[in-house]
C-alpha cells in the first residue's frame with residue numbers, strides 16, 4: 168500500500184485526555200480513532216493488526232473444535248432476569264426504546280448461547296459442544312482510562328464449552344490452557360504472559376487468567392519465576408499458597424494486564440435455562456459449562472504497552488500491519504525508479520509492504536513515522552543507499568535493531584520467500 172494514498176496521517180500529539188501509552192501511540196499512528204472515553208474506531212492500519220489477531224485466535228479455536236457463531240448484541244431482558252444478572256451485573260448497559268421496552272447490550276453471552284443450545288442439544292450423544300464468537304461487547308466501565316485495555320465498547324472472543332461430565336470438562340479446560348499459551352505466543356507476547364491463579368467466585372475454587380507483565384497493568388500478580396506460574400493479588404493468602412505448593416519468598420510482584428481468562432461455570436448458567444441432557448439410561452442431568460475469553464482489542468493494546476520503545480510501536484511480525492516499511496528518500500530519478508522496482512517486486516512476491524512514497528516529506532519525518540508505526544523491517548532506498556549499489560542498494564534495518572545493512576533486492580526477497 169502506498170502511504171501517499173493512506174487517508175490517515177500520523178500526528179505529533181495524541182488527544183490531551185489520553186493518558187495511556189497504548190492509546191497515545193495507536194492514535195498518533197492513525198491505527199484507531201477515539202470517539203469518546205473507552206470507545207475507538209479501527210482505521211486501516213489498526214484493522215490490519217486486528218484482523219491478524221483475529222485470524223490467529225480463530226485458527227486456534229477451530230483446532231479444538233470450536234464452531235464459530237455470531238450472536239446478537241441486543242439481548243432480551245427476560246434472559247438476564249432468569250440468571251439474576253439484570254440487577255446483579257453492575258456494568259450492564261440497559262437500553263430502552265421509545266415504548267419503554269428494555270434490552271441489554273451484551274457484555275458477555277451466556278444468557279444467549281445457553282437458550283440457543285437448548286434448541287438443538289438434548290442427548291448425551293450431542294456432546295461435547297464448543298461454540299465461540301468474535302464480537303463487540305459493551306460494558307459500563309467507569310474507569311476507562313487505559314485506552315484499548317479497557318473499553319466501554321470492545322471486542323472479545325468468547326467461547327463456551329458444554330459437557331456431560333466433569334472429567335470431560337476438565338480435559339477440555341486443560342487443553343484450553345495450552346491453546347491460550349499458543350495464542351499469546353503467536354501474538355508475540357508469550358514470553359511476558361503467565362498462567363495466573365485467580366479466585367473462581369462462588370462456583371469453583373479457581374479461575375485462570377493469562378496475565379501479561381507490563382507497568383501499565385491494572386492487576387498485581389505474584390510470579391514464581393521458576394515454575395512460570397503466577398497468582399493474582401486478590402487470591403494471595405497462606406491457604407492458597409499451600410494448595411498451590413508455592414512459597415511466598417519465591418514470589419515476585421509485577422503489574423500485569425489480564426489478556427484472557429478461563430472459567431469453570433459448572434451449572435451456573437445451564438441450570439436457570441434448564442439446559443440438560445439424557446444419559447444412556449434415559450436419566451436427565453444438567454449440562455456442565457466452561458467459558459473462555461480473550462479481549463482482542465485489549466490484546467492489541469497490550470502488545471503496544473509491552474513492546475513499544477520511546478520512539479513508538481514495535482509490532483511482532485505475526486500481527487504487524489505490514490511486514491516491510493519501504494521508505495523512498497529524495498525524489499531524484501534513480502531513487503524513484505529503484506524504489507518503485509523494490510515495491511513492485513515485494514508485492515509480486517506476496518510480501519505486505521507499506522511504501523512511503525510521499526513527495527515533499529523530509530527523511531527525518533519518514534524515519535520517525537517508521538519508528539512510530541512499528542513495522543518489523545524498514546527498507547530504505549535513497550541516493551546514499553544507491554551509492555552502495557554494487558552491494559545491493561537497499562538499506563534494511565529491523566525495528567528492534569539500531570544498525571542497518573545494505574542488501575540487494577534478491578537478498579531482501581529471500582527473507583520472505585522460502
Ligand code: ATP
Pocket residue numbers: 275306308315316317318319321322323425426427428460461462463464465466
Ligand atoms: P477485568 O477484570 O479486566 O475487568 P473481566 O474479568 O471483567 O476483566 P471477562 O469478563 O472475563 O473480564 O472478559 C474476558 C476477557 O475480555 C478479559 O480477559 C479481557 O481480556 C477482556 N476484557 C474484559 N473487559 C474488557 C474491557 N472493558 N475492555 C477490553 N477488554 C476487556
Ligand code: MG
Pocket residue numbers: none
Ligand atoms: Mg470487568
